[in-house]
Amino acid sequence: YAPTRCAAAQTSTEQGILPPCHHHETVHDPQLVPCTCPLFSCPWEGHLEVVVSHLRQTHRINILQGAEIVFLATDMHLPAPTDWIIMHSCLGHQFLLVLRKQEKYEGHPQFFATMMLIGTPTQADNFTYRLELNRNQRRLKWEATPRSVLECVDSVISDGDCLVLNTSLAQLFSDNGSLAIGIAITTSKAHNAEAEM
Amino acid sequence: YAPTRCAAAQTSTEQGILPPCHHHETVHDPQLVPCTCPLFSCPWEGHLEVVVSHLRQTHRINILQGAEIVFLATDMHLPAPTDWIIMHSCLGHQFLLVLRKQEKYEGHPQFFATMMLIGTPTQADNFTYRLELNRNQRRLKWEATPRSVLECVDSVISDGDCLVLNTSLAQLFSDNGSLAIGIAITTSKAHNAEAEM
Numbered sequence: 001y002a003p004t005r006c007a008a009a010q011t012s013t014e015q016g017i018l019p020p021c022h023h024h025e026t027v028h029d030p031q032l033v034p035c036t037c038p039l040f041s042c043p044w045e046g047h048l049e050v051v052v053s054h055l056r057q058t059h060r061i062n063i064l065q066g067a068e069i070v071f072l073a074t075d076m077h078l079p080a081p082t083d084w085i086i087m088h089s090c091l092g093h094q095f096l097l098v099l100r101k102q103e104k105y106e107g108h109p110q111f112f113a114t115m116m117l118i119g120t121p122t123q124a125d126n127f128t129y130r131l132e133l134n135r136n137q138r139r140l141k142w143e144a145t146p147r148s149v150l151e152c153v154d155s156v157i158s159d160g161d162c163l164v165l166n167t168s169l170a171q172l173f174s175d176n177g178s179l180a181i182g183i184a185i186t187t188s189k190a191h192n193a194e195a196e197m
Numbered sequence: 198y199a200p201t202r203c204a205a206a207q208t209s210t211e212q213g214i215l216p217p218c219h220h221h222e223t224v225h226d227p228q229l230v231p232c233t234c235p236l237f238s239c240p241w242e243g244h245l246e247v248v249v250s251h252l253r254q255t256h257r258i259n260i261l262q263g264a265e266i267v268f269l270a271t272d273m274h275l276p277a278p279t280d281w282i283i284m285h286s287c288l289g290h291q292f293l294l295v296l297r298k299q300e301k302y303e304g305h306p307q308f309f310a311t312m313m314l315i316g317t318p319t320q321a322d323n324f325t326y327r328l329e330l331n332r333n334q335r336r337l338k339w340e341a342t343p344r345s346v347l348e349c350v351d352s353v354i355s356d357g358d359c360l361v362l363n364t365s366l367a368q369l370f371s372d373n374g375s376l377a378i379g380i381a382i383t384t385s386k387a388h389n390a391e392a393e394m
Binding site: 105108128137138139140141142143144145159160161163164165166167168169172188 | 302305325334335336337338339340341342356357358360361362363364365366369385
């Protein structure tokens with residue numbers, strides 16, 4: 001296994017069951033320091049097989065189980081940059097949902113959501129993840145292949161290769177400042193069979 | 198029927214089967230002049246029942262038929278503001294797909310896609326439209342109730358209550374500068390039955 005460097009903030013664990021993970025004041029620049037873990041500013045380094053226990057123990061990140069789960073991200077009004085993180089245990093693997101509020105364009109925060117496999121890129125290619133928002137007679141679905149946590153979540157987000165929401169769209173899908181994100185993981189084989197419209 | 202004012206540009210009909218509709222140099226400000234037709238800068242006014250023939254004859258906008266169609270928007274690289282328009286005949290009604298490239302934030306063009314019913318808001322409430330992008334193991338679906346052409350497409354877009362694509366995401370879904378958008382219309386009854394995850 002390749003070593004994994006985790007750069008997580010001191011997650012504000014007092015805020016609830018699924019607390020947002022606030023960034024430190026110095027925002028990590030993906031151009032300068034390649035990251036191999038989706039969390040910012042944590043000096044921890046380790047191998048893939050201990051990433052899950054590190055995330056649970058140090059950052060108090062919860063694991064949800066099941067083929068289809070719903071992640072409730074609270075306090076969507078918090079200023080950028082902010083991360084919301086949950087682990088998803090499914091099909092014998094652990095996945096990490098990263099929802100990030102970030103100002104790609106100054107003064108215009110956007111939400112970016114992606115799934116990472118806690119595994120290698122080759123393993124990640126075997127899966128398809130689906131994120132779904134559904135509220136108020138509107139529905140938005142994003143399906144893609146997860147990235148590996150050995151890749152950089154920052155570049156996924158800066159490339160825009162993920163679910164992207166403007167603040168106005170996020171508000172349309174939110175209820176009392178909380179965003180419910182339906183998450184489903186399937187194997188790629190099933191995805192390919194149904195991929196053609 | 199309420200009168201409809203159409204403000205369309207002189208659509209560049211020489212460019213192909215489904216040409217983009219370029220805006221005039223003066224960009225219409227939705228705050229100053231309420232519009233009742235999704236096309237810019239056309240002085241025509243008329244009733245709902247003659248909107249379709251006006252769009253066909255004056256702006257050479259094509260009609261595609263069928264429950265599910267695919268609209269190919271070409272030349273996605275064209276500078277903002279640009280509109281791509283197609284009419285969709287389905288379930289006894291005509292719908293208008295408006296895909297707009299616009300710089301909501303200066304220097305950062307985005308794509309906005311929505312469906313309008315050529316009918317009243319009450320009629321529009323009976324339908325659900327789905328827009329789907331599917332390419333390169335990525336899929337993005339947006340479902341919502343269409344607006345009426347008597348409402349203002351500009352406010353739909355400025356509210357962000359539509360499918361929104363950053364340029365990078367649009368490129369991921371494009372093939373040789375063209376974006377294939379799958380379009381399906383259903384009645385709301387069917388939508389409500391399957392709306393819950």
